[in-house]
Amino acid sequence: MAFDIHEILEKKGIIVPEHHQDMLKAQMAGFEELRQTVNQEQLKDFDMALTHIPGGEQK
Amino acid sequence: MSNELAQKSIGELAPLIQSKQVSPVELTEQVLSNVELYDGEINAYISVQKEQALQAAAQAEQEIQSGNYRGALHGIPMALKDILYFKGEKATMGSSIHSEFVADFDATAVSKLKMAGVTFTGKLNMHEYAWGATTTNPHFGPCKNPWDLTKIPGGSSGGSGAAVASHMSIASLGTDTGGSIRIPASSCGIVGLKPTHGRISKYGCFPLAWSLDHIGPMTKTVYDAALLLELLSGYDPKDPTSIDQPAKNFSGLLESDAKELVIGIEEQYFFNNVDSQVDEQVRYVLKQLEDAGAVIKPVSIPSLKQAEFAELVTITTEASAVHHANLLKSPEKFGEDVRFLLEVGELMSGVDYVQSQQIRRKLDVEFAAAFESVDVLISPTLPFLVPPIGSQTVDINGQELSYLDEVIRFTGPGNLTGLPALSMPVGVRGGLPVGLQIMGPAFEEEKVLQAAALIEAMDLMKGHAPMLKK
Numbered sequence: 001m002a003f004d005i006h007e008i009l010e011k012k013g014i015i016v017p018e019h020h021q022d023m024l025k026a027q028m029a030g031f032e033e034l035r036q037t038v039n040q041e042q043l044k045d046f047d048m049a050l051t052h053i054p055g056g057e058q059k
Numbered sequence: 060m061s062n063e064l065a066q067k068s069i070g071e072l073a074p075l076i077q078s079k080q081v082s083p084v085e086l087t088e089q090v091l092s093n094v095e096l097y098d099g100e101i102n103a104y105i106s107v108q109k110e111q112a113l114q115a116a117a118q119a120e121q122e123i124q125s126g127n128y129r130g131a132l133h134g135i136p137m138a139l140k141d142i143l144y145f146k147g148e149k150a151t152m153g154s155s156i157h158s159e160f161v162a163d164f165d166a167t168a169v170s171k172l173k174m175a176g177v178t179f180t181g182k183l184n185m186h187e188y189a190w191g192a193t194t195t196n197p198h199f200g201p202c203k204n205p206w207d208l209t210k211i212p213g214g215s216s217g218g219s220g221a222a223v224a225s226h227m228s229i230a231s232l233g234t235d236t237g238g239s240i241r242i243p244a245s246s247c248g249i250v251g252l253k254p255t256h257g258r259i260s261k262y263g264c265f266p267l268a269w270s271l272d273h274i275g276p277m278t279k280t281v282y283d284a285a286l287l288l289e290l291l292s293g294y295d296p297k298d299p300t301s302i303d304q305p306a307k308n309f310s311g312l313l314e315s316d317a318k319e320l321v322i323g324i325e326e327q328y329f330f331n332n333v334d335s336q337v338d339e340q341v342r343y344v345l346k347q348l349e350d351a352g353a354v355i356k357p358v359s360i361p362s363l364k365q366a367e368f369a370e371l372v373t374i375t376t377e378a379s380a381v382h383h384a385n386l387l388k389s390p391e392k393f394g395e396d397v398r399f400l401l402e403v404g405e406l407m408s409g410v411d412y413v414q415s416q417q418i419r420r421k422l423d424v425e426f427a428a429a430f431e432s433v434d435v436l437i438s439p440t441l442p443f444l445v446p447p448i449g450s451q452t453v454d455i456n457g458q459e460l461s462y463l464d465e466v467i468r469f470t471g472p473g474n475l476t477g478l479p480a481l482s483m484p485v486g487v488r489g490g491l492p493v494g495l496q497i498m499g500p501a502f503e504e505e506k507v508l509q510a511a512a513l514i515e516a517m518d519l520m521k522g523h524a525p526m527l528k529k
Contacts, residue, residue, distance in 0.1 A: 005406060008405075008406060009402060009405055009406070012387075012405060013387050014386055014387060014390070014402065014405060015390055016402060017398075020398075020399055020402060023399060024399070024402060024403065024406070027399075027403055028403075028406060030464070031368075031371065031403075034367055034368040034371065035368060035411070037364055037365050037367075037368055038365055038368055038414055038418070039365070042362075042421070043414060043417045043418065043421070046417040046418075046420050046421050047417070047420055048413055048416035048417050048419075048420060
């Protein structure tokens with residue numbers, strides 16, 4: 001996982017300090033637990049409701 | 060020098076200034092004297108504008124003497140979070156990268172305060188780029204909590220919270236993306252109001268995460284928060300998230316009857332794993348309201364269990380988009396914690412982001428349904444009492460938990476939904492203030508303020524004040 005994270009960021013051109021690698025691994029492991037709370041079935045019919053306004057902003 | 064005037068609220072000072080019983084110059088001198096006395100220890104200010112403030116105060120005094128009183132903010136000394144642009148002045152955003160940045164226009168909020176005749180005393184400390192909630196700033200030094208100098212003031216608007224609590228500013232503005240007005244308000248024992256998203260223009264405020272960012276008042280009283288809200292409200296075509304809703308006379312809408320108030324309680328989320336002292340204090344307030352005739356009603360908002368995911372994904376992703384170029388070019392110029400969070404944001408997927416926006420929509424619907432049967436929702440603002448400076452963890456009933464994970468647990472839903480939310484002090488436990496959060500329906504800030512005014516009338520902070528040196 002640490003290698004994957006490092007590789008993803010390196011491919012984007014981001015220099016990651018060595019001591020961040022374990023911290024990032026731990027953070028993303030915690031995030032993975034949060035991701036499990038997302039009920040995919042419930043979200044199926046939900047619009048994402050972005051505030052993009054066709055034709056530009058209100059005048 | 061006596062500092063009695065500097066301890067007063069806008070609501071107390073305005074009639075005295077209008078009737079010429081109080082001089083804006085004398086008031087500003089007292090505020091600046093407090094800055095000299097306290098800020099060496101507290102470090103709430105990034106920069107103090109003494110000469111400029113005294114000149115502005117003299118001008119205000121002259122205008123008032125000539126019969127040109129502009130309104131309740133005229134001659135009131137305020138310092139703002141150093142993330143709002145003032146034309147021709149530095150705005151550091153608490154960062155090294157922008158330490159020499161000079162804005163070439165006024166933020167809309169600043170422009171409105173200038174028009175109202177506010178006297179600006181300086182720029183306030185904050186968490187770097189507002190991306191964190193400790194205000195332990197690596198570039199300008201840590202800001203300390205006036206109630207206990209070993210503790211953090213919360214953040215990211217920690218300088219605003221600490222300055223208002225220690226009378227180094229009569230009131231202030233903060234910005235709030237995951238709780239950055241309400242967290243320092245709770246930590247420093249003042250009132251902090253995050254209005255409905257779109258109510259106050261963000262034009263000229265450096266972004267943290269566009270879809271979650273808000274500007275709002277941080278004040279000594281509920282009335283002052285209402286006054287500032289009505290002044291700053293209004294549609295602004297320069298801000299694409301601004302919504303055209305009529306401004307209201309919020310300060311004239313504060314009176315209400317507890318017997319007509321229906322309070323919603325979402326036990327499963329907003330009272331889960333709360334420090335026992337905080338929990339006790341908030342439930343005490345609820346009991347007082349119930350005894351006064353308010354109805355307490357349980358509500359259920361099932362999607363709150365996905366709120367932490369949506370908040371984390373949205374805030375990290377949008378913040379990393381804002382700072383992407385600088386993270387590539389000069390990562391060493393960011394503080395350690397902000398650089399780490401920016402790296403986290405780069406790791407989120409497009410799917411994570413879209414699903415987070417779907418969750419937000421679902422939360423919008425569920426909160427709206429809850430507000431069909433209750434006027435406001437009440438909860439603790441924070442699930443803990445603030446930790447020492449430098450601590451990465453908080454103690455909740457003997458459990459050592461991550462500060463970062465816990466700090467926005469109760470405030471984040473207000474940002475995800477954009478609903479108005481206020482934190483106010485409701486007592487002191489262990490020498491530190493306890494904050495209570497009130498959330499309300501979109502664009503109905505008056506309901507939040509009315510409930511807050513009822514609680515303020517209980518006088519729960521009587522006899523409590525930060526231990527400032529004499």
